[in-house]
Amino acid sequence: MLFHPTELDGAFLIEPELRGDQRGFFARIFCEREFSAHGLVTEYVQANNSLTATPGTLRGLHYQLPPNAETKLVRCVRGSLWDCIVDLRPHSPTHGKWFGAELSADNRLMMYVPHGFAHGFLTLSADAEALYLVDQFYAPESERIVRWDDPRFAIEWPRRPVSLSEKDAGAPDFDPGYHWPESIA
Template identity: 45%
Template sequence: MKFIKMKLNNAFIIDLEQQRDHRGFSAQTFCAREFAAHGLKPVVAQCNLTFNYKKGTLRGMHYQVAPARVAKLVRCTQGAIYDVVIDMRPDSPTFLKHIDVELTAENRWALYVPAMCAHGYQTLVDNTEVVSQVSGFYSPHYERGLRYDDPTFSITWPLPVSEISQKDLAWCLFQSFLLEVDPRSL
């Protein structure tokens, strides 16, 4: 695996080192030892699969707070997504900054999303499938989210939103969130 550092603190693209022959190729997609060597959380507690019927479907922006913070390794296995990560770690040098990357079945990249970073994506084609390895269990009580269209972050999504859940539409804007909670307590 090749670990490509992103501009967001501790976020990486994981590219495959393919061993090719006449049959095709094989490649390692995860190694706890290599992840730990790069300072990443190498625990996988849960794996999730999402399938999206329509191009323009938006999922996010989700994260979990203490004591249930989780890191994610996200890979698009069919189709293509525009993936976005927002740093919600108050002690991080990239706090409130975001990155974006296209993950596709063709490039086979994975994106390592550090704990306490909001994550979301938009599908770029119909019938898109995404696999996520997560370092902890889903804990609804500790789940938080941000609006996909929050002006604080100025994310430019590539397509009009065709599908989104009511839950994702209901997340409050970050400035409203700040009035309710001191982000240092996260």
Template identity: 50%
Template sequence: MRFLPTELPGVFVIDVEPKPDDRGLFGRTYCREEFAAHGLCTEWPQCNVSFNTRAGTLRGMHWQAAPHEEAKLVRCTAGAAFDVVADLRVGSPTYRKWIAVEITAANRRAVYIPGGFAHGFQTLADGTELFYQMSAFYVPEAARGVRWDDPALGIAWPPCDARVIAPRDLAFPDLPT
């Protein structure tokens, strides 16, 4: 695996280093020792899957509030997604900055998201599925969100003729000023 740091401290893009042969390929997607060597979470008590029927489905921006922060390791197992991570750690030098990574079943990339960051994505293909490894159990009372198009974040989402967004996500507030 290759761990590629991003402009957001603690957020990594993780590339699989496939070993191809005449049958296909083999590649490691997780190794506790390699994650620990980079100071990343090594315990994943919960895993989730998000299947999205239509291209243009937008989910986010989500996180869990203290003391239930969670790290996430997100990868695309079918289709393609524009994956977004935003720093919501008040006082951080990168507060309100965001990055985006295209993760696809073909590129096998993963995004590591520490606690204190919001996460969301927009699907780029029909039938897109994302697989999440979570460092903490979901706590409904700690679930938080910020509006996907909050001007304070200014996320440049890919153009889309007809986004599919859940009413809950549409109702999220802007960040406080």
């Protein structure tokens, strides 16, 4: 695997190295040793799968507060989506910054999203399917949402969304009053 650091502290795009011949290819998408060597989370407790039928659907921006803050490893396994992360950690050198990248079944890239980041995606194709691993169980009492177009972050989405859930459409601007524990910040 190739680990490409993003502009955000601790976040990576991960590219599988394909080994192939006339039959097809083989690639690892997770290796405990390689993730550990890069200082990344190696234990995941849940695998999630989402299918979004309509292009231009936005899901997010979601995160969980400690002690249930999640690290995610996100991959698009069908179609394509634009994956976006925002660093919410107040003591991070990249606090308040965002990063986005296209993840697709064709490019096979994965986004590594550390604790303390909000995450969301905008589908670029019909029937976009995402698979992601998380290192914490879903805890509804810890879930928070940030408005996708919060002016504080000024995210440059590749297109305007045509569909959002009721929950995401009603998301508030980011509340800077929450202070992450130093272990996450």
